[in-house]
Amino acid sequence: MRFVRKLMIGLAALAAVPLMAQGPVPAPPVKKAEAPALPAVKVPAAPVALDRADLEAWLDGYLPYALERGRIPGAVVVVVKDGQVVLEKGYGYSDVAKRAPVLPESTLFRPGSVSKLVTWTAVMQQVEQGKIDLDKDVNAYLDFKIPAYQGKPITMRNIMTHTAGFEESVRHLISSDPKAVMTLKKQMPLALPERVFAPGTTPAYSNYATALAGYIVERVSGEDFDSYVENHVFKPLGMTHATFRQPLPKALEAHMSKGYPDITQKAQPFEMVIPAPAGSLSASGADMAKFMIAHLNDGAGLMKPETAKMMHDYKAPGVGPLNSMALGFYEQWVNGHRAIAHGGDTVWFHSYLWLFPDSDIGVYISMNAPGKAGDAGAVRSALFHKFADRYLPGTEKPGTVDAKTAKQHAQMMVGHYVSSRGSFTNFLSVLGLLGQAQIGVTEDGKLSFPALDGLGAGARDWVEVEPFVWRDTGTGERLAAEVKDGRVVRMSVDAGSPFMVFEPAPAATNSAWLSPAMLFALAMVVLAALAWPVRSLVRRSYKAEFALTGPSLRAYRLSRVFAWLVIAALVGWGALIAAFSADIGSIGGPLDWLIHLLRILTPLASFGLLATAGWHLMRTFKDKRAWTMKLGAVLLVLAALVLVWVTLVFHLYGFDMVY
Known part of the structure; x- marks a missing residue:
């Protein structure tokens, strides 16, 4: 039966589809929590000035060890504030065999789904010009028809908030074969997935939908997508080391970092992201700094301030108080500060971008390997939280729920859950069986969600701070559930709630x-x-x-x-x-x-x-x-x-x- 178990584990691995910010990992056994029964209150440290000297010393103390421990060959980190670059620095190697260092000014990394922010920027430019209406049936912009679902069409607002209702689509996603690349005109009708949720009701991450948005930009602007972003995003910002083109233009080939499983293994071929607007960007850290500065400066150089605010400040409906989507960006609250962000993963590159509009701070990291046991996810999560604890501390006063009620509510959460981001109508739906998330309770009656443990730097300690809202005392991230008639109907966690929810697994599956x-x-x-x-x-x-x-x-x-x-x-x-x-x-x-x-x-x-x-x-x-x-x-x-x-x-x- 060892072969059978390996087979099932292998099938479950298919569920970790690339180009997503985060994903579940295999669940370890539930252990007794060692944290106190009452929620810990983060005591803010004295504010630390965000200057180059302190930031570089702090990053040098954290990142080299984290990369080495995770067996990740290289990374680039960029931090901006008040319209200026505080620090952009490369760590490790872009080419291990040649011992070529990561150069933040010129080394290209693949930020995966962070690319979507460029696509959403292009969409908002067309909204500003009156060529796209956020609330109009997108069929008005297409040369093929997307059938209505329950009588309702898809709008661009649905697409930008991942509520178009599409199931997962992976057939035309990533390939090492340059011949796999196809035009959006060919791909969009060919790869049209089934819709499984009514529009506007259920966050369900969709690479296809983002590529569809890119195709709409292409059609309403009259320019192919690659040329459009070059002419209307990269050139205005002086982003000379950035492109969506695949394969890379000759002038940029020599600057491309290699991608690796980990530092002990060989470099892998350049990845072709087939739905290009969803994740084909290659860019240097310095160019990503320019993009962050533009958005932090109310879209300067890209769009009008009112357009940028419309994009950044929108708040889509979500699960309880959890993070939700803006238009294209998604929220990530930390220490009482609102970040708008996006993560991205190809097979080999793993990235994240955070903007703190109220503090005029932007942070970007990209790594060229998933590393041992997918450690890149933990590295970037820890960077986000530790950076915020140091430079953006805040006073948090979580509430409490009495112990008896907390145990009852935790028990109501026990069970298996299916992610809204998945396949439901084709053979890949078997991943819904093999990749179901499981919630349990510890020996002392506290909530346990083991699938999240690998995504953070430390152990999770979920404490209920208000009815059906739990808070991890280490990171401040929340988990919340919607309850109807005494039953949990959906739940999610801050890290994924903008674009993914979990529903109780049906009895049949x-x-x-x-x-x-x-x-x-x-x-x-x-x-x-x-x-x-x-x-x-x-x-x-x-x-x-x-x-x-x-x-x-x-x-x-x-x-x-x-x-x-x-x-x-x-x-x-x-x-x-x-x-x-x-x-x-x-x-x-x-x-x-x-x-x-x-x-x-x-x-x-x-x-x-x-x-x-x-x-x-x-x-x-x-x-x-x-x-x-x-x-x-x-x-x-x-x-x-x-x-x-x-x-x-x-x-x-x-x-x-x-x-």
Whole structure:
């Protein structure tokens, strides 16, 4: 069963789709919390002046060790304040083999979804010019039609707040093959995903929707997207080391940092982000400083102050008091200060940008590897919180909830949850089973959400500070739930609430029972398949006759044939995972033959096993066989029922190639 467990873990890894700010990690065992029962109050330190000398000393004390500990080759960090660069500095290597240092003025990093801020800037420029209406059906700007959902169309405001309702789309996402790049005109109708939420109701992060916004900019402006951002964003700001073009222009190739799994492994090919407006930017730290300064200065050089305020100050509906979307940016509150921000991840590069408009401060970090165990996420999270604690301290006075009520509310939260950012109508929906988040309670009755533990620098200590709002005493981040009729209907956490919520897993697909059932089913199938040749060899060794004959023998043999077909399908899915893990782009064309084969083989094997195992069970009772054979036949039928159920509810069949 070790192979089966590895296979399921591998499938779950597919859920960590790139170009997102944060994502869940495998949940460790729940341990007893060691924090005090009452919420800790952050005592603000004496304000520290944000100047180059202090900032550089502080970063030099934190980042080199953090990168080395995470086995991350290099990073660039930029901090701006009051329209000036306080510090822009490179750490480590942009090319490990050549020992080339990171140069903040010229070394290009891939900020992933931070690119979206450039796209949203372009959208707002067109809003300012009256060419885009934030609340108009976007079909008015397109040359293909997006069907209404529940009678409601999509608006640009929906797109900019990640509430267009699209399910996840990964087929045309990232590839190492330059030939995978396609025009937005071709990609947008080709990759149109299903809509699974009513517009404006549910935050669900969408790279496709952002690319759609870029395509609309292209159509209303009359310029291709790459040229548009060069002419209307990069040139006005003097961003000479920034481009959305893929492959890179020749003049910039030599400045591109390599991307790595970690510092001990080889450099990887340049990533082609296929929905380019969602994440194809390559830029130096110095150029990102110019972009931050422009937005902090009310959009100076890019848009009118009133347009920038419309973009920065908008607050979309969310879950309780948690962070929500502005237009394109999302909120990140810390120490009582509101930041507007965006994170970004390609496969190899991991970045974050924060702007504090009230303090006129901007911070940007980009790293060229996920590092050991995805440590890049913890590095940037700690940078954000520790920077704020040092330079933007604040007095926080969280409330309290009595211990009895807190335990009751924590118990109500226990269960498995499905992220709104996922696939729901195609075969990748199986990731909803393998990647379900789980909430539990510790031995002393406190809330535990282990999937978040890897995203911070320290252990989480969730303390309820008001009804159904919990606060992590280490970071100040909050977790909140919406409760109706005494039941939790959705919940989220500050780090992801602007663009993602979690809803209780439906009973039909809840991994609390379905994952063990799958393990049981696969174990029964493997045992049945292996027992067939083993029993044959044993009989041959002892020159014994098989007790089954005629229809009973045929039923037995056919059930074992289909058991082997189930194993073949399992191995095929494992091969798909291995290929996808080696090259994410392989799922966008090169492996189409395998995907088609598996979606034919899987229902054939599972339904065939159910039919033949049922026939075999019927024959065992008709022939009055030993109870052991009857039990084995019953268990195999149960296993087949589980496999059929999984095949149906997770759409492991069909021919549609939009996923």
